[in-house]
Amino acid sequence: MENTYLNEKDFKLLLNELNAYRETLTLAQWDMRTKIPRKAVAQRTEVVGFLADKQHQLETSEKMKFFIDVLKDKTEDPIIQKIVEECEENYERNRKIPNNEYKDYVMLQSKSEAIWQEAREKDDFSLFQPYLEELVDYNKRFADYWGYEDNVYDALLHTYEPGMTTKTLDNVFPKLRDSLSKLVDRIQRSTDKPDATILKGHFPKENQKSFTIEILRQMGYDFESGRLDDTIHPFAISLNLNDVRITTRYDEEDFRMAVFGTIHEGGHALYEQNISKKLANTPLATGTSMGIHESQSLFWENFVGRSKDFWANHFELFKSYAPKHLQTIDRNDFYRAINEVKPSLIRIEADELTYSLHIMIRYELEKALINGEIKVKDLPRLWNEKMVDYLGIEPPTDREGVLQDIHWAGGDFGYFPSYALGYMYAAQFNHFLSREMNVGELIAEGNFTKIGQWMTDNIHQYGKTKKPLEIIKNVTNEPLNQKYLIDYLTTKYTDIYNL
Amino acid sequence: MENTYLNEKDFKLLLNELNAYRETLTLAQWDMRTKIPRKAVAQRTEVVGFLADKQHQLETSEKMKFFIDVLKDKTEDPIIQKIVEECEENYERNRKIPNNEYKDYVMLQSKSEAIWQEAREKDDFSLFQPYLEELVDYNKRFADYWGYEDNVYDALLHTYEPGMTTKTLDNVFPKLRDSLSKLVDRIQRSTDKPDATILKGHFPKENQKSFTIEILRQMGYDFESGRLDDTIHPFAISLNLNDVRITTRYDEEDFRMAVFGTIHEGGHALYEQNISKKLANTPLATGTSMGIHESQSLFWENFVGRSKDFWANHFELFKSYAPKHLQTIDRNDFYRAINEVKPSLIRIEADELTYSLHIMIRYELEKALINGEIKVKDLPRLWNEKMVDYLGIEPPTDREGVLQDIHWAGGDFGYFPSYALGYMYAAQFNHFLSREMNVGELIAEGNFTKIGQWMTDNIHQYGKTKKPLEIIKNVTNEPLNQKYLIDYLTTKYTDIYNL
Known part of the structure; x- marks a missing residue:
């Protein structure tokens, strides 16, 4: 009993460490998509690769394995039990991918996102093609590492929708x-x-922004635990439960992009x-x-x-x-x-x-x-x-x-x-x-x-x-x-x- | 010779790792001063403390000591020689501060900056006082750890201006x-x-901003290797040589704040x-x-x-x-x-x-x-x-x-x-x-x-x-x-x- 308690305390220290890498990595990615200067992208992909590698090493460490073994089905804390199960699934999936391969992959992801932006701007698929080919190859290999019953694609589906086939x-x-x-x-x-x-x-951007901010507030979005920025491709990203950021894109000739996009995020x-x-x-x-x-x-x-009900109430506000x-x-x-x-x-x-x-x-x-x-x-x-x-x-x-x-x-x-x-x-x-x-x-x-x-x-x-x-x-x-x-x-x- | 070459290669890997922590830490701090939502500050101080601790551990590691010993005065690369000397000075200064004490101090710094902002907004020194007392105590202790000849304050001066007394x-x-x-x-x-x-x-903020951006460009500031943001207290911060960010503060009733502040940063x-x-x-x-x-x-x-010369040329631009x-x-x-x-x-x-x-x-x-x-x-x-x-x-x-x-x-x-x-x-x-x-x-x-x-x-x-x-x-x-x-x-x- 005493032992389990001490192990749980030490396990939480490991989780804090994992969490620090996760928050940092997420911040580095948010910055890369919203704020980073062009010439800093190459160096940032190195940094992102380094952090992801550290996180991956921890998730697949002997230390992690130790806590999974000593806590799983032995802790009396139902939340810790769930955390251990989640860590075990991660451990099993991750340790199947060699450390170096995973690190290279994360750097490829960052690099590819930047190249994709350029290819998109220049309307030139050929710039992006070699990166996409590499990404597909990695994913096929990962699916094989992870295993599947019916279809190799199931292994990838599982990442996003556990249980779906x-x-x-x-x-x-x-x-x-x-x-x-x-x-x-x-x-x-x-x-x-x-x-x-x-x-x-x-429809001026600033007015669109003011309206969507008001709607976000009404929905219950807490601006003291988040923020709204501009980007090409809108997304929501969670650094932690008190820092959930969203981005949106404004088309001054069509307000629907920002209004419905912001409600979505x-x-x-x-x-x-x-x-x-x-x-x-x-x-x-x-x-x-x-x-x-x-x-x-x-x-x-x-x-x-x-x-129809939403606009029954909000049409006048919108018009303002x-x-x-x-x-x-x-x-x-x-x-x-x-x-x-x-x-x-x-x-x-x-x-x-x-x-x-x-x-x-x-x-x-x-x-x-x-x-x-x-x-x-x-x-x-x-x-x-x-x-x-x-x-x-x-x-x-x-x-x-x-x-x-x-x-x-x-x-x-x-x-x-x-x-x-x-x-x-x-x-x-x-x-x-x-x-x-x-x-x-x-x-x-x-x-x-x-x-x-x-x-x-x-x-x-x-x-x-x-x-x-x-x-x-x-x-x-x-x-x-x-x-x-x-x-x-x-x-x-x-x-x-x-x- | 061969050995030195291999050691230099490994030393560079260590420097890359150090550098990743430094860039990440700098980004986390930039974000904390410019973008972070209020409720996320507490958690971020933990993360910053964790990263600084990692960096500090590396700077004072046995591994670092090893490279200092095998490379100092033995490498034929004058840049590596200088890097080793810098690392040695850091090593000597840092290892005098116990790991835990340093980690607590970095967290205190982050926390204090947030509290200072609040104290400043509320015009209430008493909020800030206990934090400042702790900061002073830490710095006195650090100065004693580091040592000095004439005056305890010299040890702190040295951090910012080596050789100054x-x-x-x-x-x-x-x-x-x-x-x-x-x-x-x-x-x-x-x-x-x-x-x-x-x-x-x-003087509308947007106009002040456009003028200062034009001056920054003329000075040779590279916006593809940096960016300009708003903040309470203006600063310049370098994530790396290709990502040097500056911030400024706009007073719409007095353009001098932003114009000269931006040129300064x-x-x-x-x-x-x-x-x-x-x-x-x-x-x-x-x-x-x-x-x-x-x-x-x-x-x-x-x-x-x-x-006078500057305005001989720029007064017309300014007026526009x-x-x-x-x-x-x-x-x-x-x-x-x-x-x-x-x-x-x-x-x-x-x-x-x-x-x-x-x-x-x-x-x-x-x-x-x-x-x-x-x-x-x-x-x-x-x-x-x-x-x-x-x-x-x-x-x-x-x-x-x-x-x-x-x-x-x-x-x-x-x-x-x-x-x-x-x-x-x-x-x-x-x-x-x-x-x-x-x-x-x-x-x-x-x-x-x-x-x-x-x-x-x-x-x-x-x-x-x-x-x-x-x-x-x-x-x-x-x-x-x-x-x-x-x-x-x-x-x-x-x-x-x-x-």
């Missing part, structure tokens, strides 16, 4: 795609379409800010999976931010920041316009109906890449073909095609499915949330407290102590079910397009 | 003070004083950006002392930025950014106004004549604190008394008195004299620079290239490979001499005040 996705995704396609078809044939051109026009940030402080500075102090994380950002962005051309618009026309369905080139600008079709393209391509069925050099062509097949449009440049997302540049294969899963989770949560309270009425009142509290009580507070499938099961009493998303979209867009 | 300062400073006093007296009696009220009035930054790339990522890749560093910032701020009330001012009136001599409360807002009197106060107080002749709790009273004695004015609040500077909050005792030394060095450099080129004419042409190159050739490039007294000797062929500063100020202010 290619088999499940290949069952769910086509159903979702069929339903979406039918709905998009009906919408295309509608004779009463919204007019989104009424939204266009110059704010949804991610709320998840991290509301994790139980009991888990602070442990490996459990983060969201349980990318899919569940995305359910939170998408819930706020779409189920709240693009809802908006330029002249938005002052005379009818509220219902505005609501229909911001929900216009239109096949488009850029994923993060896509409407909520076609969005998942963008995900299908990425999922199919990366699954095929990892399975060795296609080559990196063919990606631009294959990307464009699928765009034509699923969305009926062809990207005129790679910048608006295969180069648009940062994920692959960061080596994040297996991540994209999370977005579509996030949609399904969000709809499923929304359905069960609506059983407990009148969600529409609360949103219409601009009262987000009870909704936020429900998310914290059911999802946020647990951090990584509950696995994604466990959360879905506990909250909704059934497994993942695509029907809620299909029902939600059908109802919403039948109304908007008068189908 | 209390004895020298007690000889030079009174002479400077007497001369300054006489000159200030004559100025007070002048019947032809400049009118600085013509400068006051609203720009001068510091030029020093770091122009250190030879051969020294990159070694402990020699930084300025050789605080005094020499300050000579660079003060040279640019005063000898360039506040000179300036608001209406500055458009009709006569250039000579403007020049005289920005050089108004007026005893004031805030050091960083002081004119170049009274500035050194602010330094005398700080020097005398911190020397007495470290020698145990006065107590922390008496500081506000003693500060105010000296302000009355030397400058004839009394701070109405501690915020405008003893709480105004960050230095003591960071534990930087022995730092303040560098500012007065910097003035004297700058005047001495300026005198010898003027022998080689027509400095006034170049400034009047807005041509800073040759001046910058002279600074790089004679000072910047060497980083820490030459000691401060060595640089002074090499460049000016004589030791430190206060006469150049006194001559410069007398000539300049005799003209401005028609004495």
Whole structure:
């Protein structure tokens, strides 16, 4: 007993050390994406590589193994038990990758992100191609090290969505795609379409920023535990539970980019800010999976931010920041316009109906890449073909095609499915949330407290102590079910397009 | 020979590791002073403490001792020889401080800086007092660990200005003070004083910023190797030779704060950006002392930025950014106004004549604190008394008195004299620079290239490979001499005040 207590104390010292490397590494990456001067990138990749190596060494150290062995199933503290399980999973996965290989990989990631930015600016895929080839090779090797049952891609999926398999996705995704396609078809044939051109026009960045900051505050985002910066590709990043930063991108000719983008990242940030402080500075102090994380950002962005009820309350506030051309618009026309369905080139600008079709393209391509069925050099062509097949449009440049997302540049294969899963989770949560309270009425009142509290009580507070499938099961009493998303979209867009 | 080569290679790996901690620590501190959300400060002090501890451990490691022993006086590479000497000095100084004590001290520093900010905002010295007492105690103990010949304060001075002694300062400073006093007296009696009220009035921050950015570019500051941010207390900080960041503070009612403050920090930054790339990522890749560093910032701020020649060229550019009330001012009136001599409360807002009197106060107080002749709790009273004695004015609040500077909050005792030394060095450099080129004419042409190159050739490039007294000797062929500063100020202010 005494021994376990001493071991737990020493284990916490090791966790603090791990945590210091994690926070530092995250800060170095945040700075690299938002603030770093151009010529400092090369040296920073060295530093990031060094820190990641230190973290990796600790995670796979004999010391870590010692604590796993002496504490697992022996501690009486349920949180420590969960931490040990998490550390064990990390230990097992990490020690399968040789230290040097991992270090080189992290430096490649940093370098690739910088090169991707340049390739994107210059619209030149060939700059990025050799880096992407290396990243794919690393990921295939890692998947082999980690092992899998059915499909090599499962090993990568596991990183982002523990328990999820290619088999499940290949069952769910086509159903979702069929339903979406039918709905998009009906919408295309509608004779009463919204007019989104009424939204266009110059909207000064500072005004957009002030409005989104007010919305973030209403959502419950704590600016004393976070901050908002500018970047090319918006993201949310957690240095610790009291330092959850978000970034956004402003298009002065189209406010939708920043407004809905900021609400989206704010949804991610709320998840991290509301994790139980009991888990602070442990490996459990983060969201349980990318899919569940995305359910939170998408819930706020779409189920709240693009809802009729939200604008019932917020349209006047919005107009107080908006330029002249938005002052005379009818509220219902505005609501229909911001929900216009239109096949488009850029994923993060896509409407909520076609969005998942963008995900299908990425999922199919990366699954095929990892399975060795296609080559990196063919990606631009294959990307464009699928765009034509699923969305009926062809990207005129790679910048608006295969180069648009940062994920692959960061080596994040297996991540994209999370977005579509996030949609399904969000709809499923929304359905069960609506059983407990009148969600529409609360949103219409601009009262987000009870909704936020429900998310914290059911999802946020647990951090990584509950696995994604466990959360879905506990909250909704059934497994993942695509029907809620299909029902939600059908109802919403039948109304908007008068189908 | 072969052995030395292998040892040098391994030594460089150790230096890279040290360097990674240094860059990371610097980034964490920059972020803490410019970007961090309030609630994240406590956790960050832990992280900073952890990183500083790691760095300290490496600097005092057996491994380091090994490389010092096998490489010192044995390597044929003169740069490695200098690095080893620097590492040895660090090793000897650091190993005298127990690891735990040093770690606690670094955390105290971070915490104290945050508390100082709060105390300053609330104008409440008592919040800060217990932290300052602890900081003084630590520094007295450190000075004892390090040792000294004449005065305990010498051990601290050495940190910032190697080779400088209390004895020298007690000889030079009174002479400077007497001369300054006489000159200030004559100025007070002048019947032809400049009118600085013509400068006051609203000057939008964004315009001030655009003007100062243009000046920074002209000075040769490389924005691809640095960036400019907002902060309460302006500073320059070097993450590495390609990432030298500066901060500034804008007062929309008085442009002088940002304009001269930015030129000042720009001068510091030029020093770091122009250190030879051969020294990159070694402990020699930084300025050789605080005094020499300050000579660079003060040279640019005063000898360039506040000179008649500078405004001969830049007044029209300035007016293109300036608001209406500055458009009709006569250039000579403007020049005289920005050089108004007026005893004031805030050091960083002081004119170049009274500035050194602010330094005398700080020097005398911190020397007495470290020698145990006065107590922390008496500081506000003693500060105010000296302000009355030397400058004839009394701070109405501690915020405008003893709480105004960050230095003591960071534990930087022995730092303040560098500012007065910097003035004297700058005047001495300026005198010898003027022998080689027509400095006034170049400034009047807005041509800073040759001046910058002279600074790089004679000072910047060497980083820490030459000691401060060595640089002074090499460049000016004589030791430190206060006469150049006194001559410069007398000539300049005799003209401005028609004495």
